[in-house]
Amino acid sequence: MMRYxxxxxxxxxxxLQSETAYRFNFSANMxxxxxxxxxxxxxxxIVFNNTSSINGWGYNELAALxxxxxxxxxxxxxxxxxxxxxxxxxxxxxxxxxxxxVLLKPVQTQFYISFxxxxxxxxxxxxxxxxxxxxxxxxxxxxxTVSASNAADFSQxxxxxxxxxxxxxxxxxxxxxxxxxxxxxxxxLGTPLMWIFDxxxxxxxxxxGIYPGVLRIALTxxxxxxxxxxxxxxxxxxxxxxxxxxxxxxLAAALFCxxxxxxxxxxxxxxxxxx
Amino acid sequence: xxxxxxxxxxxxxxxxxxxxLFSFTASRGFFWTLAVSWMMAPLILMFVWVAAAGNGTxxxxxxxxxxxxxxxLMLVNQLTYPTSHWTIGDNIRLGTLSxxxxxxxxxxxxxxxSDMALKVVCMPLVxxxxxxxxxxLGFGTxxxxxxxxxxxxxxxxxxxxxxxxxxxxxxSAMWTQKTDSLLSVNDILVFLLAGQAAPTGLLPGILRTAxxxxxxxxxxxxxxEIVTGMxxxxxxxxxxxxQTIWLFGIFVxxxxxxxxxxxxxxxxxx
Numbered sequence: 001m002m003r004y005x006x007x008x009x010x011x012x013x014x015x016l017q018s019e020t021a022y023r024f025n026f027s028a029n030m031x032x033x034x035x036x037x038x039x040x041x042x043x044x045x046i047v048f049n050n051t052s053s054i055n056g057w058g059y060n061e062l063a064a065l066x067x068x069x070x071x072x073x074x075x076x077x078x079x080x081x082x083x084x085x086x087x088x089x090x091x092x093x094x095x096x097x098x099x100x101x102v103l104l105k106p107v108q109t110q111f112y113i114s115f116x117x118x119x120x121x122x123x124x125x126x127x128x129x130x131x132x133x134x135x136x137x138x139x140x141x142x143x144x145t146v147s148a149s150n151a152a153d154f155s156q157x158x159x160x161x162x163x164x165x166x167x168x169x170x171x172x173x174x175x176x177x178x179x180x181x182x183x184x185x186x187x188x189l190g191t192p193l194m195w196i197f198d199x200x201x202x203x204x205x206x207x208x209g210i211y212p213g214v215l216r217i218a219l220t221x222x223x224x225x226x227x228x229x230x231x232x233x234x235x236x237x238x239x240x241x242x243x244x245x246x247x248x249x250x251l252a253a254a255l256f257c258x259x260x261x262x263x264x265x266x267x268x269x270x271x272x273x274x275x
Numbered sequence: 276x277x278x279x280x281x282x283x284x285x286x287x288x289x290x291x292x293x294x295x296l297f298s299f300t301a302s303r304g305f306f307w308t309l310a311v312s313w314m315m316a317p318l319i320l321m322f323v324w325v326a327a328a329g330n331g332t333x334x335x336x337x338x339x340x341x342x343x344x345x346x347x348l349m350l351v352n353q354l355t356y357p358t359s360h361w362t363i364g365d366n367i368r369l370g371t372l373s374x375x376x377x378x379x380x381x382x383x384x385x386x387x388x389s390d391m392a393l394k395v396v397c398m399p400l401v402x403x404x405x406x407x408x409x410x411x412l413g414f415g416t417x418x419x420x421x422x423x424x425x426x427x428x429x430x431x432x433x434x435x436x437x438x439x440x441x442x443x444x445x446x447s448a449m450w451t452q453k454t455d456s457l458l459s460v461n462d463i464l465v466f467l468l469a470g471q472a473a474p475t476g477l478l479p480g481i482l483r484t485a486x487x488x489x490x491x492x493x494x495x496x497x498x499x500e501i502v503t504g505m506x507x508x509x510x511x512x513x514x515x516x517x518q519t520i521w522l523f524g525i526f527v528x529x530x531x532x533x534x535x536x537x538x539x540x541x542x543x544x545x
Contacts, residue, residue, distance in 0.1 A: 024453075028453065028455070028456065031456050031459075032455075032456070032459060035459050035460065035463050036463075038463060039463045039466050039467065039472075042467050042472065043320075043466070043467065043472040043473075045479075046467070046472050046473045046477070046478060046479065046482070047323060047324070047327060047472075047473065049477075049478075049479045050327065050333045050334060050473070050477050051327040051328075051333060054323060054326050054327045055326045191302075191304035191305040191307070191308045192308070193308075195308045195309075195312065196308060196311070198312065199308075199311055199312040199315050200315075202315045202316070202319060203315070203319055205319065206319060206322070206323050206326075209326075210322050210323060210325075210326035211322050212322070212412075
């Protein structure tokens with residue numbers, strides 16, 4: 001166990017050394033993050049210039065949701081995303097046959113492919129996400145409680161604890177879904193399926209409740225964007241529902257096991273890159 | 276370098292389109308993933324506005340108007356969105372541009388060809404997805420077939436305008452190594468001002484005025500507003516005028532950027 005913690009440190013240090021060699025990427029990443037923020041907040045401001053609430057969510061609650069969205073994506077880009085991209089992305093290990101060497105490493109394979117690569121500059125995104133969260137959450141706390149029918153009334157500390165729990169569930173879900181999509185590359189190499197995640201997660205910029213019927217159900221249980229982003233944001237705005245949170249925890253546990261099984265059965269299909 | 280003045284070489288151009296088409300069709304799974312990701316933003320914003328409008332209206336637009344507006348925007352966005360500009364910078368930096376220069380064709384043909392081919396490859400998927408959405412969401416009001424004679428030329432102009440601006444920006448790679456930032460600014464402005472974040476009529480004060488005078492609305496939102504019957508004849512005429520002026524302006528700038536840039540181009544290694 002200790003060995004794996006030490007390995008995490010080694011992976012982190014290696015990535016740090018290789019990425020700090022390209023300092024320009026830092027300012028480029030910063031610039032891109034600022035632009036995206038401008039686009040997101042500008043879009044939100046335009047909508048709220050015309051209305052005062054969307055589906056019961058006010059401006060501050062939606063800004064908090066945006067913060068959660070950016071935080072989850074930032075964390076995914078920091079560690080799990082780069083590793084899985086190097087596995088199944090374009091010219092990743094599965095395309096080039098480099099996966100042979102991954103299998104030879106004397107570490108548990110799933111651990112290795114998940115944590116070997118860190119994309120350090122994502123800390124910029126994470127920092128901005130935390131700032132947005134802090135600003136919007138303090139605005140929510142100042143404006144008092146949101147009235148929602150099935151909301152339990154939580155203290156501010158309670159909300160933050162609930163948020164942390166919901167965020168952990170969210171991260172496990174993100175990891176499991178990504179691992180499933182990445183493992184699909186063992187069977188199908190036509191296109192990196194992980195990109196589909198990047199498309200679908202965008203629906204999380206807004207609460208899952210705005211989507212109609214079938215779509216909402218799919219976004220809650222099938223590709224659980226709702227649990228990944230809406231539920232942690234609800235915890236912050238004090239409208240969380242304990243049943244939903246428990247459901248999310250069960251789903252996360254189930255998907256985590258399923259993804260590990262799927263990954264292992266994928267490895268069995270692996271036949272290296274040559275014919 | 277006189278490449279810019281070679282008369283229209285349509286046969287060569289078509290050969291390039293065919294070449295790109297074959298290579299793109301072979302990896303259509305890849306391009307379809309991209310096409311789906313480009314459809315996401317309009318789709319999400321459609322649901323946002325529908326939810327915001329509820330059973331009422333916003334700025335005179337109700338639920339069904341938002342649905343028809345954004346479904347049309349999805350199609351028009353796909354038809355006008357160029358992609359070649361993202362790779363031209365790489366070709367300039369890596370020196371592969373020299374292959375293009377060897378052809379008896381202006382280099383713009385390569386960009387045009389790859390964009391035309393991409394649209395052909397993605398269109399079937401986009402049409403099917405949009406049709407499915409239209410059936411499920413109830414595409415009721417909006418399209419007036421009588422407006423087609425205006426819509427189609429405006430759409431073509433929008434395609435050319437959006438392409439030529441992106442292409443001109445990408446040529447700046449002749450001077451600087453990194454063009455991605457510039458191209459991202461372009462994308463964000465299109466998102467905010469061209470009718471994607473909101474139909475331009477719903478933009479607040481200054482942004483709305485800006486959207487009327489800047490070129491971005493005329494790359495995307497303007498044709499959609501025409502075909503969904505949101506504009507008066509007078510507004511259409513004014514818009515067409517602004518669109519044409521921008522098109523000529525950017526075209527002139529492009530020629531001079533190209534002529535200066537190509538003199539600086541020394542391929543890789545240099």
